[in-house]
Amino acid sequence: MVMLIDTSPRLRAPAEQVSQPWQALAQYLASHGHALALDPAPRQFSGGLANLNYLLDIDGREAVLRRPPMGTLPPGAYDMGREFGILQRLSAGFDLVPQGIHLCEDASVMGAPFQIIEYRRGFAVGAQLPESLCGVAEVGQRLANALIGVLVRLHRVDPAALGLDTLGRPEGFLARSVAGWRKRAHLATQGTETPLIEELGAWLERHLVPDGPATLLHNDMKLDNILFDGDTLAPTAVLDWDQGTRGDGLFDLATTLSYWTEPDDPPALHALRQMPTANGGFPSREWAAQTYARAMGRDLSDFRFYRVLAMYKLAVIFYQLHDRYRRGATNDARYAAFGTLADGLLDAAHLVALGRLF
Incomplete structure (x- = not known):
């Protein structure tokens, strides 16, 4: 086609x-x-x-x-x-x-x-499918396959072969991530009341898992960071490498799934408007996780920890953006609601921690 x-x-x-x-x-x-x-x-x-x-x-x-x-x-x-x-x-x-x-x-x-x-030409998929793709059979499945496929391809790259074997510090990556995002959370929310920051931070400390095999990480892999060919839907580029590092590949997967909304998700996840996965025939987060795990030979027994950490990180990022608005560093009207959005993301992370949301 x-x-x-x-x-x-x-x-x-x-x-x-x-x-x-x-x-x-x-x-x-x-x-x-x-x-x-x-x-x-x-x-x-x-x-x-x-x-x-x-x-x-x-x-x-x-x-x-x-x-x-x-x-x-x-x-x-x-x-x-x-x-x-x-x-x-x-x-x-x-x-x-x-x-x-x-x-x-x-x-x-x-x-x-x-x-x-x-500069590479292509189209990205944001909160909504491009109009010309709406109603196209299996388009959601094709884009989901492409997204997980890109993640798998990246995680199969040998960092040493490209001189990237000194990038980041894979040993202790997860423990540092928990500590770092807890610290950033408190800095970004000074003067506001956000009790779940401490509760979920403590949950992450208690449920910390050993680091898995180190891979190259993008740390923000989602559809609008991939460009697609306008005729074939084949990926042409992956953008935004400012968070690139080495670490446990399951954290990269969990980051992708933090943007992956399903129809019955809490309102805050729909308010994210990052990917159109709640419509258009996209498969579930569980499908994405299992597909990645089979391709990479990973065990998902402890995946709840990764999911909570990724959701916690996402909430903190929106607290940081809202803090820029509070301090007058930006007058972008979108930032005004990001504090409320971050609160909702923490609520969703809490549901994941309780096992009520995959």
Whole structure:
């Protein structure tokens, strides 16, 4: 079956863009042998809640400039150099990874470090299926197969073969994750009442499991971080590698499933609007977990721990985003409701901990 889907880039209207010092960037790139076209000016991609991404014309070809969000940032977050290093190495052995073109760690050029990477054309699937796919037989199953298939392919990559065997610290990964996200939770919710943060944090400490086999992790694998070919639905790229590391692959799977909504889920999971898995014939989270486990030879006996940790992490991320709104670091109206959303995600994590939600 051939399906023609528009793969033109989704861009913000000029009046809605976060402005950048394009002339300064052009001068900087010229000093490094690159020509940046400024007529028309670069355009910001729509979507996304963190890093800012812009479509450039550099050296006569399309590329993407990626920089951190504006304002004060959490320590260690949005590390452009680290992500660029992952792209440079991983793209040599995993064909879905765009290549890095240029890294600038001098914040004086644009107010923050930035990177320029290869642009790949394709369409992403966000909260809703593209209209042209609605009603197509088995489209949900095909996209689910592709998503889990990409995760399996990534986890089968040999990090040492690509010079990524020193990325992250797999030993103690899960224990550090629990401790780190508990700390971030308290920092992001200072001055608010969120009792489940402590209760679920303590649950995670009590139910901590040994680290499983270390793999390369994306840490945010979902449909809108994958680009698909407009005719075949084959994946063409995996985006957003800023959280890439090595660790237990079941945590990567659990992160994916934290976005995977089912029809009977609590309202907060539907309010996430990350993937259209509650409609369109998508299979269940349990199907996804079992499919991955069979492909990777993993035992899911302790998977509840991973699910709770991933849901806890997701809630904390939304608390962090809401905290930026509370502090005036952003005036994006979407952020105003993120505190309530995070509360609902903690409630859902509690249901997982109790065994009432897969």
